[in-house]
Amino acid sequence: MKRNVYISAAASVVLIVGGPVAAAAAATADTARTAPAAVARADVDAQGAAEAALKKYPGVVESLDKDGSVWHVDVISKDGKGHAELEVASNGKVTQVGKDTNDDPGEYKALLAAKVTAQQAMKAAVAAHPGTAWAVEWDDDDGATYWHVEVKESNGKTWNAHVDPTTAKVTASGSDSNDNDNDNDND
Template identity: 30%
Template structure:
């Protein structure tokens, strides 16, 4: 009789332990809704911040790469090597981009691109073909073109002018910005430095 009660007690204890274990397991399986909400809130905030930063970057890029778009438009019209680009200050083409392009045979052309770079307003051949051939010779073996030089400086300010400069014996791009002064971009290495002569 005592033995029966003892066995029953053991069985009951095991059953309770099992039930408790199951309850604990179920409790562990329950999601921590507070933690989940907190993590979700942080993620949403981060996503919102990232979206705003991306929007700002796109706005800056749209403004700062205007000269890059003008260079691309000029080269699509007159294939060759762009050696200079700047905005016209006055005259009937005021506000438009003036891009100097040298073709493979050394002939230099000036291509006028609309302010928004969607239209070619005109193009004419320049008389100084010797200058064009000298520019091609100076750029031989370089890796950075006018567009890449402009984009390298765009983070510092809106680029308004880019021009090949080989007066020092080393090909470089002279890049001017609206408010951040002038910069020099090495045509071989892409290194950017402030133009101390500015």
């Protein structure tokens, strides 16, 4: 009889102590499952915007720039016949603004043949000059082809670079800007 009382008392202690512990463990597990949804996503950077745009419309990034909290990305289809204008929000959501499927593939021949992508050009420019890639654009003016990359420095100044589409060699473009906020242009 004494033994049954001891067993019953021990079981009661386990239930009294274990109940709140089990409830806390369950609450922690439930919080862990819902925590990511409650945490706000960080702004998408230029690389993330390019990746998101290419998931929506596969091809080659022709240009990318940030206006406020939205990235504007132009993508050329891999066959050069299509062109899409996309917007990537700060949370990574992609919206297709425009699309053309009647482009002349010859117009994009050099871009499609480039060994260095827009994403690689941005990485090369940031490696050469610390900051944040803010814009990239394929440029084939005057017969020369290169990536024009804008790198925003921590002090707000913009450093402009030309990146060779074959070697990824970075050179300063000579058109640096002292503007502190170029992303709100009303062109």
